[in-house]
Amino acid sequence: xxxxxAARDSxxxxxxxxxxxxxxxxxxxxxxxxxxxxxxxxxxPAGSFFALLGPSGCGKTTTLRMVAGLERPTSGxxxxxxxxxxxTSAYERxxxxxxxxxxxxxxxxxxxxxxxxxxxxKVKDAAAQAKAVLELVxxxxxxxxxxxxxxxxxxxxxxxxxxxxxxxxVLLLDEPLGALDMKLRRQMQGELKKIQMDVGLTFIHVTxxxxxxxxxxxxxxxxxxxxxxxxxxxRDLYDLPKTPFVANFLGKSNLVAGTITEDLGDxxxxxxxxxxxxxxxxxxTSTVGSVLVGIRPxxxxxxxxxxxxxxxxxxxxxxxxxxxxxxxxxxLVDIPGIGALGVFSQNRGQDSxxxxxxVVLVWDTAHTFGLAxxxxxxxxxxxxxxx
Amino acid sequence: xxxxxxxxxxPVLGGLxxxxxxxxxxxxxxxxxxxxxxxxxxxQGFTLDNWGNxxxxxxxxxxxxxxxxxxxxxxxxATILGTAIAIGLVRYRFKFNATANMxxxxxxxxxxxxxxxxxxxxxxxxGADLGIGTIILAHTMFCISFVVVTVKARVASLDSRMxxxxxxxxxxxxxxxxxxxxPLLLPGIVAAALLSFAISFDDFIIxxxxxxxxxxxxxxxxxxxxxxxxxxANVIGSAVFLIALVIVIAVQIxxxxxxxxxxxx
Amino acid sequence: xxxxxxxxxxxxxxxxxxxxxxRNKPEDFRSPGEVAADxxxxxxxxxxxxxxxxxxxxFFVLPVFSLLATSLYTKPPGADIGQFxxxxxxxxxxxxxxxxxxxxxxxxGFALIATVAALLIGYPMAYLxxxxxxxxxxxxxxxxxxxxxxxxxxxxxxxxxxxxxxxxESLVVSALQAVALLPEDGRLTATAFAVVCGLTYxxxxxxxxxxxxxxxxxxxxxLEASSDLYSNAFTTFRRVTLPLSMPGVMAGTLLTFIPASxxxxxxxxxxxxQDTTMIGQVIDSRFFRVVDYPGASALSFILMxxxxxxxxxxxxxxxxxxxx
Numbered sequence: 001x002x003x004x005x006a007a008r009d010s011x012x013x014x015x016x017x018x019x020x021x022x023x024x025x026x027x028x029x030x031x032x033x034x035x036x037x038x039x040x041x042x043x044x045p046a047g048s049f050f051a052l053l054g055p056s057g058c059g060k061t062t063t064l065r066m067v068a069g070l071e072r073p074t075s076g077x078x079x080x081x082x083x084x085x086x087x088t089s090a091y092e093r094x095x096x097x098x099x100x101x102x103x104x105x106x107x108x109x110x111x112x113x114x115x116x117x118x119x120x121x122k123v124k125d126a127a128a129q130a131k132a133v134l135e136l137v138x139x140x141x142x143x144x145x146x147x148x149x150x151x152x153x154x155x156x157x158x159x160x161x162x163x164x165x166x167x168x169x170v171l172l173l174d175e176p177l178g179a180l181d182m183k184l185r186r187q188m189q190g191e192l193k194k195i196q197m198d199v200g201l202t203f204i205h206v207t208x209x210x211x212x213x214x215x216x217x218x219x220x221x222x223x224x225x226x227x228x229x230x231x232x233x234x235r236d237l238y239d240l241p242k243t244p245f246v247a248n249f250l251g252k253s254n255l256v257a258g259t260i261t262e263d264l265g266d267x268x269x270x271x272x273x274x275x276x277x278x279x280x281x282x283x284x285t286s287t288v289g290s291v292l293v294g295i296r297p298x299x300x301x302x303x304x305x306x307x308x309x310x311x312x313x314x315x316x317x318x319x320x321x322x323x324x325x326x327x328x329x330x331x332l333v334d335i336p337g338i339g340a341l342g343v344f345s346q347n348r349g350q351d352s353x354x355x356x357x358x359v360v361l362v363w364d365t366a367h368t369f370g371l372a373x374x375x376x377x378x379x380x381x382x383x384x385x386x387x
Numbered sequence: 388x389x390x391x392x393x394x395x396x397x398p399v400l401g402g403l404x405x406x407x408x409x410x411x412x413x414x415x416x417x418x419x420x421x422x423x424x425x426x427x428x429x430x431q432g433f434t435l436d437n438w439g440n441x442x443x444x445x446x447x448x449x450x451x452x453x454x455x456x457x458x459x460x461x462x463x464x465a466t467i468l469g470t471a472i473a474i475g476l477v478r479y480r481f482k483f484n485a486t487a488n489m490x491x492x493x494x495x496x497x498x499x500x501x502x503x504x505x506x507x508x509x510x511x512x513x514g515a516d517l518g519i520g521t522i523i524l525a526h527t528m529f530c531i532s533f534v535v536v537t538v539k540a541r542v543a544s545l546d547s548r549m550x551x552x553x554x555x556x557x558x559x560x561x562x563x564x565x566x567x568x569x570p571l572l573l574p575g576i577v578a579a580a581l582l583s584f585a586i587s588f589d590d591f592i593i594x595x596x597x598x599x600x601x602x603x604x605x606x607x608x609x610x611x612x613x614x615x616x617x618x619x620a621n622v623i624g625s626a627v628f629l630i631a632l633v634i635v636i637a638v639q640i641x642x643x644x645x646x647x648x649x650x651x652x
Numbered sequence: 653x654x655x656x657x658x659x660x661x662x663x664x665x666x667x668x669x670x671x672x673x674x675r676n677k678p679e680d681f682r683s684p685g686e687v688a689a690d691x692x693x694x695x696x697x698x699x700x701x702x703x704x705x706x707x708x709x710x711f712f713v714l715p716v717f718s719l720l721a722t723s724l725y726t727k728p729p730g731a732d733i734g735q736f737x738x739x740x741x742x743x744x745x746x747x748x749x750x751x752x753x754x755x756x757x758x759x760x761g762f763a764l765i766a767t768v769a770a771l772l773i774g775y776p777m778a779y780l781x782x783x784x785x786x787x788x789x790x791x792x793x794x795x796x797x798x799x800x801x802x803x804x805x806x807x808x809x810x811x812x813x814x815x816x817x818x819x820x821e822s823l824v825v826s827a828l829q830a831v832a833l834l835p836e837d838g839r840l841t842a843t844a845f846a847v848v849c850g851l852t853y854x855x856x857x858x859x860x861x862x863x864x865x866x867x868x869x870x871x872x873x874x875l876e877a878s879s880d881l882y883s884n885a886f887t888t889f890r891r892v893t894l895p896l897s898m899p900g901v902m903a904g905t906l907l908t909f910i911p912a913s914x915x916x917x918x919x920x921x922x923x924x925x926q927d928t929t930m931i932g933q934v935i936d937s938r939f940f941r942v943v944d945y946p947g948a949s950a951l952s953f954i955l956m957x958x959x960x961x962x963x964x965x966x967x968x969x970x971x972x973x974x975x976x
Contacts, residue, residue, distance in 0.1 A: 070551050090554035091563075097555045103548040107570050116566075117556035162556065401780030404773045405795070408802060408856060414813035415805050428816060468704035479697025487701065490708055496906070496963060497956055498914020500932040504952035505715035507939065508722040528711040531704055560696075589807050591917060592932070596939070608808045612921055616812055624809040631804035635797055643793070 020081030020094075020169035020202060021046050022067065027076035029062050029226075036062040038226035040076070044170070044204060044219075049196050051205045051217035055249065055383035059226040060206045061100075064172050067204065069093045080169050091120070096163035097172040101179045102155050104147035110134070110158050111143035117166040133165040136195070153184045160192070164199055173205045177212060189216055210250050210384075214238070222246050224380070240369055242285060244292060247371065248380035253294045254341040255377040260288055267365060269312065273337025276312045277368065284370025292371040298344040299367040302331055304351075305358040313368070315341065315361045319353050333359060412628065419621035427618045437618040441626070444617035450607035451623055457519060457603065458587040461526035465587075466580045468527070469534025470572070476535070477542040494532045502529060503596030510597060517599030525597045526590060530583040537582060541575025574642065581638075585631070716956075723949035734943045744950045752934050752951060756958070759931040762844070763913035766851035767859075770908050771901065773852070774859035778900070779893075782867035799860050807854060811921045814850050815841060818922070842924040850918035858907035866900025867893075902970060910959055931955055 022044040029037040037059040044050045052060040065071040067078060069090030077086040085093050096117065105113050114134060118126035134140045137157040147155055156176060163171055176192070177185045193216050196203045207213050213220045214234035221231040222245070230237060230246045241247035244255055258272030267278050268287050277293055284291060308314055317335035329352055331343040343361060345352075353359050421427055422434035442448035476487060494502060506525050507517075515521060549571065553563035591605040598606060608620050723744055725736035749756075777799070785792045802810060817824055818840040828834035840846050870893065878888040894901075916932030923929065931951060938948035 068551075068555055070554065090551070091557045091559055095555070097552070099548055099552055099555075103546065103552040105549060105552070105567060116553070116558070120557035120559075120562060166556070397776050397780050397784055400773075400776035401784075404777040404856075404860075405798060407773065407853065408777075409798060410817065411810040411813035411853065412802055412805055414816055415809045418813075418816070428819070429821075468707055471700040472704040475697045475700030479700070481697065481701075487705070490705065490713070494708075494712055496910055496959070498910055498932070498959060500914040500916065500935050501719075501952045501956045502712075502715075504935055504939065504948060505719035506711065508945065508949050509711075509715035509718040511945065512718050512722065524711055528708065531708060535704075585803055589803070591808060592915070595936070605806060605808050608806060608812070609917070609920075612808065612812055616809070620806075621809060624806045628801070628805040632797070632801065635800070635804075639793055639797065 021079075022170050022202065022204070023079045024063070024067070025077050025079075027063070027066060027073045027078065029059070029066060029071065030074045035226050037066070037073070040226070040228060042221065042228065042231075044202060046081075046202055047200055048219055049193065049203045049205065049217050051207060051213035051220045052223055053207055053210055053213040053220050053250070054223035055208055055380075058223040058383075060208075060223045061174060063223070064097070064174055064204065064206045067170065068095050068097050068172055070097075094169040095172060096166050096168040097174060098156075098159045098163050098176045100174040100176070102147075102159040104155060104158055104162070106147055108146075109143065110139065110145050110147065110150070113147065113158060114143075114162045114165055116162065121166070130161075130165055133161045136164075136198070137161045152180050153188065156180060156188060157191075160195070164195070164201065167199070168201065170202045170204060173203060175207055176205070177209075178207075185212070192216060214250075220250075222250060224249070224383075238296075240283060241294070242371070243379070244294075244371055244375045244377050245380035245383075247294050247369070248378070249384045252297055252342060252384075254297060254300070255292045255294045255371070256338050256341075257290065257292055257373060257377065259290050259373075263287070268370075273335070275315055275335075275338065278312045278365040279368045279370040280365065283366075283368065286370065286372045290373030292373055292375060292377050294369045294371060295341075295363055295367060297330075297342040298328075298346075299363050300341070300343045300361045301363060302333070302343050302345055302353055303360045303362060304353070305360055308360040309362065313363050313365060317341070317359060317361065319355050319357045319359055322353065322355050324352075331359075333361060335361070415621055416625045416628070419618055419625045421618050421621075423615075423618055427616055427621065437622045441619050441622045444619040446602060446607060447604075447617065447619045447623065450602040450604045453519065453601055454588055454604040457522050457526060458584050461523050461530055461587045462580050462583040464523070464527040465530030465534050465583045466576060469531045469579065469583075470538050470576055472531070473535045473538035473542050474568075474572075477539055478547070491532050491535045494529050495536070499529075499590075499592040500596075503593040506593070507596040517597055518601050521597045521599070522594055522601065522603070525593050526587040529590075529593065530587055533582055533586060534579040537579035538572065538575050541572055545571055577638075581634070588627075719949045719953055722945050723953050725946040725949075727946070734945070736945055741946070744946045745954065748938075748947050748950045749954065752931065755929050755931045755934050756951075756954065758929070759913050759955075760958070760962070762848050762851060762919075762930060763909050763915075765848050766855065766912045767905050767909045769848070769852040770856050770859040771905060774856055774904065775863055775901075778860050778863035778867055782864045783870065783872060786868075786872065796864070799857055799864070802854075802857060808917060808921070811850050811854065811917055814846065814853065815921055818846050818849070841922070842928075844923070844928050846922040847919050847928045847930075850922045851912045851915060854915070854918065855908040855912050858911070859904040862903035862907065863897055863900035866897040870896055898970070902967070906963060906966070910963070913959060914955060 022042075024040055024042040027037055027040045027042075028035065040059075040063065042063075052063060054060045062071060066073050069085070069088060069092070073086065077084055079085060080094060105116070108116070111130060111134070115126050115130040118129055123129065131140060131143070134143055137160060139154060139157055139161065142150065142154065147158060150158065156179070159176070173192075177188050180188060189212060192203075205213070205217060214237075217234065219231065220234050220237055222229045222237065224245050230242045237246060238251055241250065241253070244253075247253035247255060256272045256277070258270040258277060260268050260270045261276075262269040264278075266282075267280050268284070270277050270279065270291060270293065272293065279291075279293055281287055284293075305316060308316070315333075315335045315338065317333040317338075319331055320334045320340065321332035323330045324347075326347075328347055329345050331345065331353060332340050333343060334340050341361065418427055418430075419437055420433050420435065421430055422432040422436070423429065437443070472487075472491070476484070476491075481487060503525070506521070506528070510517060510521055545568070549567050550563050553567045554560070558566060589605060591603075591609055594603050594606060595609070602610075604620075604623065608616055608624075611617065611620065721738065722736070724738075724740050724742065725744075726739035726741040727735070728737045731737070781792055781795045781799070785795065816822065819825070820839050820841060825834065825838075825840055828840075829836060829838065834840070840849075874892055874896070875888055878892045879885075883891065914932050916930050916936060919928050919930040919933055935948050935951050935955070938944045938951065942948075
């Protein structure tokens with residue numbers, strides 16, 4: 001897809017090329033006695049593809065609506081490109097939204113939908129710009145249709161065109177792919193990412209789909225109960241979660257409670273139900289007392305009890321469940337003193353364990369992460385399972 | 388065998404119900420062709436004279452003109468006031484929401500004779516002259532409730548994100564209303580206006596209490612009924628029936644076509 | 653089921669996430685309307701409803717108080733016809749109740765019979781259109797128009813047509829006499845039967861339409877499920893269809909009963925002057941013939957209170973929340 005001249009020109013005259021910084025400062029939003037967003041600070045740099053990820057009810061949509069101006073924060077301030085917009089109405093903000101299930105105007109043609117914002121701002125060559133953007137999303141042949149005559153994927157692209165045609169400083173996407181089926185969703189993820197790079201706007205993408213957030217965004221902020229739990233590049237978040245919620249919501253984790261017993265310089269050793277587990281100091285949020293250590297299921301190697309090597313990071317147990325999923329096999333292993341741990345094992349021709357087998361789980365210390373022992377090891381599991 | 392009977396019970400009962408519902412309408416229509424003169428009670432023979440001269444009976448057309456005028460004005464008032472209430476009640480939160488809904492519901496749950504009597508008591512107490520003005524006020528009052536109920540359903544089904552999307556796309560609240568909200572509510576508003584007009588046009592009881600000497604079409608027929616309704620009244624009744632039927636069928640076809648167009652892939 | 657979810661189940665009782673999700677209103681679960689209602693508490697809403705409400709206050713609420721006041725007026729000695737003085741003469745109520753209790757009870761009796769009859773006629777009609785003809789769009793559309801078609805022609809003209817249908821020399825009467833359902837000298841016109849018949853007829857669409865609206869939403873797979881679970885047609889109707897259409901039945905019965913009990917066109921055109929008089933006729937004649945404003949007002953007020961009481965009892969007994 002290529003940005004046409006008309007669209008490029010108009011971008012020059014309406015807003016700076018890379019969108020604008022968005023800054024939320026101590027934003028709180030209350031609905032009666034429910035705190036939807038709790039003292040949130042967030043900075044989204046210009047030109048980035050930013051994802052707000054969290055389960056339903058975590059406050060991500062409310063945050064988005066406050067940025068759009070559709071909801072007033074109870075306290076705090078919002079600025080776009082250095083300008084305080086907290087008190088301005090939605091129609092006065094240089095922000096556009098791709099709504100969840102699109103909110104296309106059903107009584108207007110696709111073209112009229114797209115040109116709507118330009119006309120409101122009395123932009124001169126509105127029609128030409130709208131045409132150019134319809135071309136960008138490959139829908140120029142459907143401009144005369146009504147939204148209801150389009151497929152879900154086409155409607156999604158109209159909603160996107162209707163927003164980006166205005167070259168907003170910040171483009172907000174509220175679960176933009178939620179209404180599409182799985183296959184189309186994967187395809188649109190790629191297209192959205194490409195369009196973002198083409199037009200160079202700041203995208204803020206709200207989603208509950210962790211895979212979607214990780215594939216598309218440069219930066220992901222994981223939200224829970226009105227607050228950002230952790231923010232960073234997708235790989236960093238997955239590799240080194242800082243809270244059990246992030247560990248459980250973003251992918252799956254085995255979290256095991258233990259007590260630190262030794263300081264070995266770069267690493268610490270801990271005792272978990274009589275087993276010795278090592279963690280790098282740089283990979284744990286607490287280095288004394290009780291901690292939770294986490295290992296991702298795919299980092300665990302499952303061996304027959306007799307094949308166990310010597311050393312730490314070994315958990316002996318018995319396989320209690322096996323499920324074969326094609327590319328991999330998922331095991332559930334009961335470890336005495338610890339509980340059940342999950343293991344993903346790629347099917348590369350190795351012997352598979354059977355239910356009831358005595359096995360040993362081993363892993364590389366570099367893959368262990370440590371969390372504060374005071375946290376709830378189950379936080380985020382239910383939320384992730386609901387999806 | 389038993390099943391076969393069971394299958395036919397509903398269509399037969401339902402069919403008989405339709406006959407029951409429509410036979411009187413057929414009578415009204417048939418007797419518009421009766422050569423019965425003033426006393427149009429028994430069949431005297433077929434004639435087209437009544438249709439050729441619908442204003443032939445004294446005062447028929449005057450009463451019709453009054454009725455049309457009253458219904459038109461009352462419909463405009465009721466539609467404007469009622470639509471505003473419907474939007475307000477659905478889209479905004481009030482402390483006295485329950486009271487407000489009650490105020491709209493009560494006129495619907497009050498027999499017309501009580502509505503008519505209380506308005507009459509009011510007009511008598513303030514010494515108002517009964518006439519077209521008081522009829523219009525009375526009709527507007529009871530039509531508002533019907534408009535609110537009809538339009539409210541439409542407003543409730545309207546996705547409020549449409550307005551948010553408009554605001555997001557730089558439309559001021561006024562622009563958002565006229566470009567998005569109003570066009571989307573229009574079918575409901577039109578339905579409410581048609582309903583108001585029909586109810587107002589056909590009202591007798593409330594009108595009778597508050598009309599003074601002004602004749603409306605239903606009042607004319609009611610008064611005439613004691614000595615025999617002129618066939619011209621049947622002509623006008625039948626004509627109104629046909630016009631209404633055409634309007635309703637046209638609306639149905641249009642909305643079906645619209646729905647088809649909106650639903651088509 | 654994935655392994656970790658299984659693990660979660662094994663460790664039940666560990667409580668929810670520490671931050672306890674889903675308190676009152678997770679924002680994603682709120683309806684769009686609710687979202688909007690939250691946001692807008694501006695004065696705009698008041699401006700929208702204010703004109704209409706002032707109108708309703710002036711021409712509905714105030715008149716009801718006027719009616720109440722008038723019902724307590726007294727006629728000063730020697731006053732002209734139609735002249736009354738404000739007073740608190742509660743005896744007006746006792747007087748009209750004593751004189752017209754029979755008409756009052758008859759009105760409710762007639763309205764009740766007409767409502768039951770309209771339910772028995774309207775339900776199969778609504779069922780036929782809404783369920784049996786669900787997939788015959790054209791026919792369904794035509795029949796729906798036919799249900800409301802009587803509204804397109806004058807109420808009084810149609811009532812007059814019943815007078816003709818039930819007249820002594822009419823087909824209906826001759827037929828009934830031929831099969832000896834009606835004695836040779838029996839008549840239908842100017843009888844209670846004719847009045848109830850007229851009431852049933854005139855308010856039938858008010859019964860049928862709400863029931864239709866309820867049945868239209870009925871998921872017919874529920875009927876299949878019911879018969880799959882060993883219900884015969886009657887049990888399915890009683891246990892599934894009827895309960896699910898109750899909101900429509902409630903609305904329909906109220907929309908029929910209320911106007912029928914206050915109606916007097918049917919009684920005036922189809923009844924006689926002795927044993928079919930309804931309360932509406934009395935109110936009308938006390939206002940305009942006898943010029944007894946206090947008495948007529950008192951009767952109106954009694955009628956209103958009686959209906960409100962009956963409706964409240966009825967809704968309490970069979971209650972559904974949404975009526976309109």
